[in-house]
Amino acid sequence: MATSVASTVPRTRASKPRRSWLLTVAVWTLVAYFMVPLVWLAINATKTNSDLFETFGLAFGDSFALFANVGNLLSYQDGIYIRWFGNTVLYSVVGAGGAAVFAALGGYALAKYDFRGRRALIATILGATAVPGTALAVPTYLLFAKVGLINTEAAVIIPALASPFGLFLMMVYAREAIPTALIEAARIDGAGEFRVFWSIGMRLLTPAFVTVLLFQLVATWNNYFLPLIVLNQSDKFPLTVGLSLWNSLANAGGVNVAEPLYPLVITGSLLAVLPLCVAFFFLQRYWQSGMATGSVKE
Amino acid sequence: MIPRTSTAARAGRARRRKGRVAWLFLAPFLVAFSASIVGPLVYAGYLSAYKKQLVGGTSFAGAENYLRAFSDPLFIEGVGRVLGFLAVQVPIMLGISLLAALAIDSGRLGATKGARILLFLPYAIPAVVATLMWGYIFGGQFGLVGQVARAAGLPTPDLLGSGLMMFSIGNIVTWSFMGYNMLIFYAALRSVPAEVYEAAEIDGAGEFRKAWAIKMPAIRPSLAVAVIFSVIGSIQLFNEPSVLQALSPAVITTNYTPNLYTYNLAFSGSQANYSAALAILLGGMTVVIAYVAQWFVARRDRIL
Numbered sequence: 001m002a003t004s005v006a007s008t009v010p011r012t013r014a015s016k017p018r019r020s021w022l023l024t025v026a027v028w029t030l031v032a033y034f035m036v037p038l039v040w041l042a043i044n045a046t047k048t049n050s051d052l053f054e055t056f057g058l059a060f061g062d063s064f065a066l067f068a069n070v071g072n073l074l075s076y077q078d079g080i081y082i083r084w085f086g087n088t089v090l091y092s093v094v095g096a097g098g099a100a101v102f103a104a105l106g107g108y109a110l111a112k113y114d115f116r117g118r119r120a121l122i123a124t125i126l127g128a129t130a131v132p133g134t135a136l137a138v139p140t141y142l143l144f145a146k147v148g149l150i151n152t153e154a155a156v157i158i159p160a161l162a163s164p165f166g167l168f169l170m171m172v173y174a175r176e177a178i179p180t181a182l183i184e185a186a187r188i189d190g191a192g193e194f195r196v197f198w199s200i201g202m203r204l205l206t207p208a209f210v211t212v213l214l215f216q217l218v219a220t221w222n223n224y225f226l227p228l229i230v231l232n233q234s235d236k237f238p239l240t241v242g243l244s245l246w247n248s249l250a251n252a253g254g255v256n257v258a259e260p261l262y263p264l265v266i267t268g269s270l271l272a273v274l275p276l277c278v279a280f281f282f283l284q285r286y287w288q289s290g291m292a293t294g295s296v297k298e
Numbered sequence: 299m300i301p302r303t304s305t306a307a308r309a310g311r312a313r314r315r316k317g318r319v320a321w322l323f324l325a326p327f328l329v330a331f332s333a334s335i336v337g338p339l340v341y342a343g344y345l346s347a348y349k350k351q352l353v354g355g356t357s358f359a360g361a362e363n364y365l366r367a368f369s370d371p372l373f374i375e376g377v378g379r380v381l382g383f384l385a386v387q388v389p390i391m392l393g394i395s396l397l398a399a400l401a402i403d404s405g406r407l408g409a410t411k412g413a414r415i416l417l418f419l420p421y422a423i424p425a426v427v428a429t430l431m432w433g434y435i436f437g438g439q440f441g442l443v444g445q446v447a448r449a450a451g452l453p454t455p456d457l458l459g460s461g462l463m464m465f466s467i468g469n470i471v472t473w474s475f476m477g478y479n480m481l482i483f484y485a486a487l488r489s490v491p492a493e494v495y496e497a498a499e500i501d502g503a504g505e506f507r508k509a510w511a512i513k514m515p516a517i518r519p520s521l522a523v524a525v526i527f528s529v530i531g532s533i534q535l536f537n538e539p540s541v542l543q544a545l546s547p548a549v550i551t552t553n554y555t556p557n558l559y560t561y562n563l564a565f566s567g568s569q570a571n572y573s574a575a576l577a578i579l580l581g582g583m584t585v586v587i588a589y590v591a592q593w594f595v596a597r598r599d600r601i602l
Contacts, residue, residue: 020406027401028409030394031416034473037431038419040442044434055434057442099332106327115317121324128335130526130588132533134557135581138564139338142345142574161330193319223426224537225557229565240426247430248544266434269427276422283416 003006024232045069045270049260069267081268084242088221088272090153091238095160096216103163103212107170110203122171128164134225141229155230156238160220165214173208174201210286214279216297221276239272339578346575358445363575373555373576377583380555381466384532384587387468392524393478396517399483400509414484418477425474425537430469433458433545458546467538469532479524486520487513522592533580536561556580 030128040057046069051061073081110122140159141150149155178201186196202209224240231237243265250261349359367373398417420428430543435442436457444454457466490512498508536557543558552571553559560580563573 018406019408020404023401023404023406024408027398027407027413031413034417034420034477036442037428037435037473039425042429042433052478053440057440057445079498081356098326101329102330105323109320109323113316113320113323114313115320118320125331128331130585131335131339132530132534132581132584134530134536135577135584136338137536138333138557138573138577139342140334141564142570143338143341146341158330159334162327164331164335167327193316197323218422222426224424224426224540225561228540229561240424243430244426244541244544247541251544262434262440265430269430273423273427277419279414280419280422293546 041266041270041273045267046265047263049263052262052266065263066267069263070198073264073267076264080234080239081242081264084237084239087153087236088238088240091156091160091223091227092217092220095157096213096218098103098157098161099163099166099216100209100213102161103166103170104202104205104206104209105197107172107208108178108197108205109198110167110171111174112178112180119282125167129168133219137225137229140226144230150230151232151236153236156220156223156227159226160216160223163212163216166216169212170205170208174205174297177204177208207286210283214283214286217279218276239268243268243272314320325369325370327364342574345571349571351565359528359571363572364579365574367576367579373556373559376553376556376559380533380535383464383468383535386528387471388525388528388532390468391472391476392479392521392528394472395479395524396483398476398480399487402484402556403487403513404482414481420474420476420479421478423474425470426541428470428474429538429541432466432473433542436466437545458542458549460549463542463546463549467535467542470538471535475528475531479528482520482524483517486517490516518595525592525595529591530584533584533587 036058043058043060044052046064046066047055048063048065048068051063051065055061110118136159140155144150144155149158182200183196186200187193188275191199194201221238222240223238225239227238228244231241234242237245246261246265246268250265345364347359347361348356349362350356395499401407402414407413419576434440438444438454438456440457441454441457443457447454456462494512495508498512534557539550539554539558540561543554550558552562556576557580560573561575563569563576
């Protein structure tokens with residue numbers, strides 16, 4: 001199976017190349033630079049507001065305030081952060097789950113059925129993959145404002161459900177991974193079309209399904225432009241829009257002593273990135289296979 | 299109607315029935331696709347052909363909104379800025395990605411796997427959080443860069459000032475997407491069978507010759523993908539300047555990038571018609587530039 005093109009292709013060479021210290025140092029210097037903001041975030045989430053301003057950014061402060069910060073974060077404004085977290089989970093799980101199911105159904109149909117209009121449809125969907133997502137935010141806002149979807153969960157979820165690239169990936173994958181003979185055999189055994197899809201198609205599509213699910217999950221979890229423009233009440237916000245709002249408030253108040261928002265933004269940012277970082281570590285091979293499928297031409 | 303029972307007719311019916319099943323399977327996707335891609339584009343296209351006036355209400359404007367964009371200094375300023383960004387940031391980011399992919403593929407690194415994962419990790423971080431972290435590190439209040447500069451007795455660079463703002467945004471975007479592009483290139487490199495390298499070694503090819511004659515051609519199709527995504531990211535730049543606006547309101551104006559301008563017109567300025575025209579213009583421009591750019595880098599392997 002083509003699940004992990006990137007990681008399982010064995011590379012045995014006649015002469016194993018010798019390790020280069022220069023190259024190792026160069027690449028790990030780059031890694032160190034890339035890790036600075038994340039290390040900075042983790043350290044500063046443990047600081048009080050005064051430590052944040054008065055102690056060195058990559059050293060711990062005078063007091064260890066991580067748990068106090070988390071407590072403040074979760075109770076601030078009646079727990080609005082928990083609400084934002086819940087919204088983000090809702091938008092990304094429903095959006096990505098739906099997108100992956102829709103893409104699997106559609107990709108299977110495009111790969112395994114011959115019907116009128118199939119080629120035109122594939123061309124349309126391929127064309128749509130070239131439309132930049134961010135270019136759609138303002139038009140989506142204008143249309144949704146017209147039909148009264150502004151400030152609803154649907155305004156964020158519906159756009160997440162349509163992934164032309166996911167459908168394309170499923171189609172390519174289904175063509176390779178599902179033998180037509182197997183489908184025919186199931187039909188002869190009397191299985192209905194949906195049953196055939198569910199018990200044969202879906203099972204064989206699992207690797208591609210997880211890939212699409214993951215990519216769409218990250219895309220929706222991290223989305224900012226669309227929710228920013230279609231939502232206008234803070235109880236509907238996802239984490240990204242909420243954190244950005246707090247950042248604006250923190251800066252508008254200058255050094256806000258009465259309500260120190262910076263520790264909340266920093267601690268909130270840390271908690272917001274943890275789930276995806278964890279998911280990402282454990283599901284690496286799916287990422288890499290998705291990228292390999294996306295970048296290698298048919 | 300005369301009932302026919304020939305096998306051809308039966309096969310035809312079966313095909314039509316299967317066609318219906320296929321459309322049924324496609325229906326959920328097509329509904330979402332129409333509601334969130336086709337619908338908004340068509341509606342924006344419709345809006346862009348009209349204008350709202352204080353006297354006389356809404357009237358047909360034809361191409362007027364589009365023509366207005368070409369002489370709108372606020373729009374042109376933003377377009378110039380993102381094109382400049384595209385010309386500088388994308389080659390630097392893709393260059394680093396390419397070098398990192400070649401280094402990781404070379405097998406000459408220590409702890410390759412760890413480096414690969416850590417360099418890709420920023421891709422999982424939301425642009426908002428990435429911008430907040432770097433914005434705070436670069437900023438004047440409790441910024442890490444300022445702390446280090448003061449400790450070293452150097453002047454503090456104003457990284458969020460008008461002179462260096464685009465550099466700072468470029469740093470954030472590069473940080474976010476370098477690893478993603480690196481993995482795309484790396485996946486392409488891994489698809490080269492080991493025999494090809496062995497044959498080249500037998501023919502006496504050195505490391506540079508192998509890189510040039512085997513690795514570069516292998517990477518070219520994925521370079522087309524990376525270029526398209528990078529062009530889109532640059533021209534559609536929004537998240538980073540939008541979040542940095544709070545940290546540096548004097549520098550990031552409402553028209554700093556074309557997308558910020560379009561957003562502000564649609565949302566706060568309530569100039570729906572003009573902003574619809576700008577969104578379409580910008581989207582079209584993105585597709586055209588992405589096409590031209592990938593044609594240059596990967597003539598034979600273009601995907602658009």
